[in-house]
Amino acid sequence: MAVPQSRSVWSRILDVASLAATPLAPSHYLELVSPLRATHTLNARVEAVHDEGDGTRTLTLRPGRGFRSHRAGQYVRVGAAINGRVVTRTFSISSSPDRRDGCIAITVKATPDGKLSRFLVHDVRPGAYLTIAQAQGSFVQPEGAPVRPLFVTAGSGITPVMSMIRTFVARGTMPDAVHVHYARTGETALFATELASVAAAHPRYRYVLVTTREGHGARARFDRAALDALVPDWQSREAWACGPQGMLDAVEACFAAAGRAQHLHLEAFHAKLAPRDAKATGGRVRFGLSRADVEANGQTSLLEVAEAAGIQAAHGCRMGICHSCDVTMVSGCVRDLRTGAEVNEPGIRVQICVHAAAGNVDLAL
Numbered sequence: 001m002a003v004p005q006s007r008s009v010w011s012r013i014l015d016v017a018s019l020a021a022t023p024l025a026p027s028h029y030l031e032l033v034s035p036l037r038a039t040h041t042l043n044a045r046v047e048a049v050h051d052e053g054d055g056t057r058t059l060t061l062r063p064g065r066g067f068r069s070h071r072a073g074q075y076v077r078v079g080a081a082i083n084g085r086v087v088t089r090t091f092s093i094s095s096s097p098d099r100r101d102g103c104i105a106i107t108v109k110a111t112p113d114g115k116l117s118r119f120l121v122h123d124v125r126p127g128a129y130l131t132i133a134q135a136q137g138s139f140v141q142p143e144g145a146p147v148r149p150l151f152v153t154a155g156s157g158i159t160p161v162m163s164m165i166r167t168f169v170a171r172g173t174m175p176d177a178v179h180v181h182y183a184r185t186g187e188t189a190l191f192a193t194e195l196a197s198v199a200a201a202h203p204r205y206r207y208v209l210v211t212t213r214e215g216h217g218a219r220a221r222f223d224r225a226a227l228d229a230l231v232p233d234w235q236s237r238e239a240w241a242c243g244p245q246g247m248l249d250a251v252e253a254c255f256a257a258a259g260r261a262q263h264l265h266l267e268a269f270h271a272k273l274a275p276r277d278a279k280a281t282g283g284r285v286r287f288g289l290s291r292a293d294v295e296a297n298g299q300t301s302l303l304e305v306a307e308a309a310g311i312q313a314a315h316g317c318r319m320g321i322c323h324s325c326d327v328t329m330v331s332g333c334v335r336d337l338r339t340g341a342e343v344n345e346p347g348i349r350v351q352i353c354v355h356a357a358a359g360n361v362d363l364a365l
């Protein structure tokens, strides 16, 4: 394929600049004047912010060059420098990949212990730059044959499903879909007005808003009886569920009991951890490549231990899915926080976001 002339010229300018800019790549200098054109890192400019109420905000981001389009339902890692330290977290993309302006939207709820979420909801302004990564995740609609989806969402767990619904609308491919969404009140239900309009315009989409504090009585919580009543044909549907762990556990149990576990797709906010073991001891963690030695307890993930020590460790989902945080364990022992199982094989790759020290451990980080 022919390289566009403008790109070719640009590439040659970068080549020449490389010689003068060593040891920093020209992209580092370019980032100072035009962050979206940097090639050594991926940035995004905040184009707009929209307060959704209830401590939640939608940010419209313009990704820099090199960002590949996402699939509806995927998440993206976003980072910002807060008090001199880069903090990154993942957020589901709430917009459709078919947006014409090349932007993506994330809808973030500020959580009390969420340094980045509070910054994005309360402090960030249009024109600010954030770091991002390529979109990831398998919580997506299947390619090819259409399915009859059932969506079960709660709170801000609606965001990846919102991307799917907006995509159906944008493409004119709305399937026979039922969407049960749980919110505390009608007023705090995210995207309720937009979804009611979608339902009015697309009879194949049924939106069921269940308010947990406004008199839905026995149906206010997810369980088999409530699902039978709200969606009588649910056993003939493929289901996608996203929300707090308690709700996901209930959905999972319901589908497993009905023999439909293979028709359920789950997206959690956090890793599902084993119950805390009060007797779990930590140890001394050696981050060999960073020349750091720190004490760690047996409950805190090695990723958090590294970050607290000022070490920037690569990571993505922070919940044991993407393997971006894998690090070689040179020696020692770690504990899988999801299962409680201990691992002490030297040379093994460890997901540091879901493992903690179980005694002394030496990591190639």
Ligand code: FES
Binding pocket: 314, 315, 316, 317, 318, 319, 320, 321, 322, 323, 324, 325, 326, 351, 352, 353, 354
């Ligand atoms: S950050 Fe994704 S598995 Fe650890």
